[in-house]
Amino acid sequence: MDTEGTQLEQINELLAAIEDVNKMSFVIHGHTCVLIYIESIINMQTLHQRIADVLIKEAAASESSEDNIVSMLNKGMLIPMPSTVAKSAEDAVDHLVRGEVLLYLSESDKIFMFNLVKYKKRAVSESKNELVVIGPQEAFIEDINSNLSLLRHKIKHPDLKTIRYEAGKYTKTVIYIVYIEGLCEPEIVRDLDQEMRNMDLDGVLGISYTAEQTKKGNRTPFPQFQYTERPDSVAASLLEGRVGILQDGTPSALLVPVTFFSLMQSSEDYYQSFMSASxxxxxxxxxxxxxxxxxxxxxxxxxxxxxxxxxxxxxxxxxxxxxxxxxxxxxxxxxxxxxxxxxxxxxxxxxxxxxxxxxxxxxxxxxxxxxxxxxxxxxxxxxxxxxxxxxxxxxxxxxxxxxxxxxxxxxxxxxxxxxxxxxxxxxxxxxxxxxxxxxxxYMQPVAPLILKDWKDVFVRVPSPIMKSRSSAYTSRNPRRQNSK
Structure with a gap:
């Protein structure tokens, strides 16, 4: 078909400027299949074992129609891996540079895509900038999936929600808003959601880019976000009714809203005795x-x-x-x-x-x-x-x-x-x-004066006494623990 040939030509035209694109061609039952991938960002062992070897065996098998091959691919019977179908040549190339493998079938209007991304990432290590003597030592890394797993390991509840975004015309950086439904104020989530959707940048290389784009008070030297590289700090803040922002490629998270006194607190305040912390x-x-x-x-x-x-x-x-x-x-x-x-x-x-x-x-x-x-x-x-x-x-x-x-x-x-x-x-x-x-x-609970929230400001009272959450962050579910 001319349409399919044109589609392959469009892909080749889009890939012409990319030097490290690799291709494998197969002839299966008289039809050409082309695997397209970038070797440096995919798992080559998985590609050969679960895709290329399967196509080679199918090419050597008895006669079959291409409709059967397409049907088997749709059902996951030929290649036992999750796949999606590209909407267009541009969509296929966009997924290719993210670490997916394209499988193009001649005489067909479908391009199958398999996610085999494999970026180099460092292991989870201890926090370097927010050191604690007592308490967890693990810190976020640059891989956002690892960071999400660290966070979900802390909060094992279905009310932990995430909203995914892509920012940057060229970088396509993945950003997640994380919050606990029922604890945080929905207005904050809606506000952040609108800010994320309105971002229009060439590239987002660090989480500070995101902070500057969503910052409300650009005329103040005081931070409007709290930076942290500790999963336990993010988990504790989410449980208080705050909202977190995670970004791929950045070993730090953002927390909102913030107050002056929240910025003066350390995670270790809650890992030691209340007298020492106070x-x-x-x-x-x-x-x-x-x-x-x-x-x-x-x-x-x-x-x-x-x-x-x-x-x-x-x-x-x-x-x-x-x-x-x-x-x-x-x-x-x-x-x-x-x-x-x-x-x-x-x-x-x-x-x-x-x-x-x-x-x-x-x-x-x-x-x-x-x-x-x-x-x-x-x-x-x-x-x-x-x-x-x-x-x-x-x-x-x-x-x-x-x-x-x-x-x-x-x-x-x-x-x-x-x-x-x-x-x-x-x-x-x-x-x-x-x-x-x-x-x-910013100065709550000092201005406005809310005396019931002073139990966790200048000093930290014993944990059994802190039965309610700070009103600075949430009014949805103020009760933290039941009375004894």
Whole structure:
């Protein structure tokens, strides 16, 4: 038939620019069969054992009609593997580059497709960025099917739902929205579904692409999504009524909605005693404030309000700054920018020498700067404490936002004193109070004030007392456990 010949010509035309396409041709009962595949992304052993060898045996068998072959393929009797039929030549080529094998039959209007995809993937390993001492050690990998299996291993219930999408004109990246039906707010799922369907990009290579396309508040430095590479964190969040986003090729998941306090929590808070977890949370919140405000407070007080410092301590500061040629503000900016550069260098250079860079930057350069009279010893201490404080924040993007806000607050403190620091702090807090993540107030349950949700904010009360879920995430099924 001319139609079928034209269809094969269309496939060959579409494949002309692909160098690594392979073909096998067979003559079965007077008709030509062509296997088309890309060797680098399929399981060649399965191809030979379950498809090619079967076609060779059928070609050597007694006479039969092609209608019987097509019928046997439709019923799965000839090749005992699941198959689908291509709608068009373009559809067939699209599946080919995903790792499927095409079987074209002459004098037929059908192209059968067999999924034999075999990409190289690493084994499931322990989490590197969200370390815990007690609790599960496994982390997501770049293969989305493996990530879904890790999640389903945690939540074995039919109400765990998934919605599949493909994003990127060229990458065809697979994205899943995962949620527990009956726990999450349907409006969030509908909102995310609309955002996913409206994405129009050439390529989606990382989950941050997805986050930026669906981000509601592009004018805020604070994260609207929670990144995590731990399946147990995603499972716990889904049980709270939140929604997760998984993407192929990315060893991280996104969680929505988020609040400031959810970003300050770690999965290990729930694997240790409530007293230890509560103490660590309070320390974490204290150092989050220190991370943003300590340099600006130091510069503001030493420059404009030195009377607030005890006399002995003030004399120590004055002696340390006696030969420093820069103002306190300039000194702080030099040290903060140097620390940011060292932090970035430690992130980008190979791991074996990363620790060496940190030691050289913190000890050698700092000590040499003090001895050379470029910076004072108190400033080195303040910047060091601030740097340590920023590492205590569990969520990297929240820590990055606080580091970013540190600089305008530092400039305000160095030019207007404590009044400028207080005004800047109030502006930041006002921004947080008015910020929302998919309809959830960012500072809930502090603003708006919901006292019943405080049992899992600043401290963590014992598990038997936390009988209800946080109202920040769900109102569908607030009961977490039955009363005893």
């Amino acid at each position: 103490w660590i949370r309070m320390v974490r919140l204290l150092f989050a404030v220190i991370s943003m405000l300590l340099p600006s407070l130091y510069v503001a007080i030493t420059t404009f309000q030195p009377e607030m410092i005890p006399t002995d301590l003030l004399l120590t500061f004055a002696a340390a700054r006696e030969n420093i040629p820069f103002s306190a503000l300039t000194e702080a900016l030099i040290m903060e920018l140097t620390f940011e550069g060292l932090r970035e260098a430690g992130t980008r250079i190979p791991k074996p020498v990363g620790q060496t860079i940190s030691i050289i930057g913190a000890i050698v350069i700092g000590q040499a700067a003090v001895q050379a009279g470029i910076v004072s010893t108190p400033m080195v201490i303040v910047v060091s404490i601030t740097g340590i404080a920023s590492y205590i924040i569990p969520h990297y993007e929240l820590g990055l936002a606080l580091r970013l806000l540190r600089f305008p607050l530092l400039i305000l403190g160095g030019t207007t004193g404590l009044i400028g620091v207080f005004i800047g702090t109030f502006v930041v807090f006002g921004h947080l109070v008015n910020l929302k993540s998919f309809g959830t107030p």
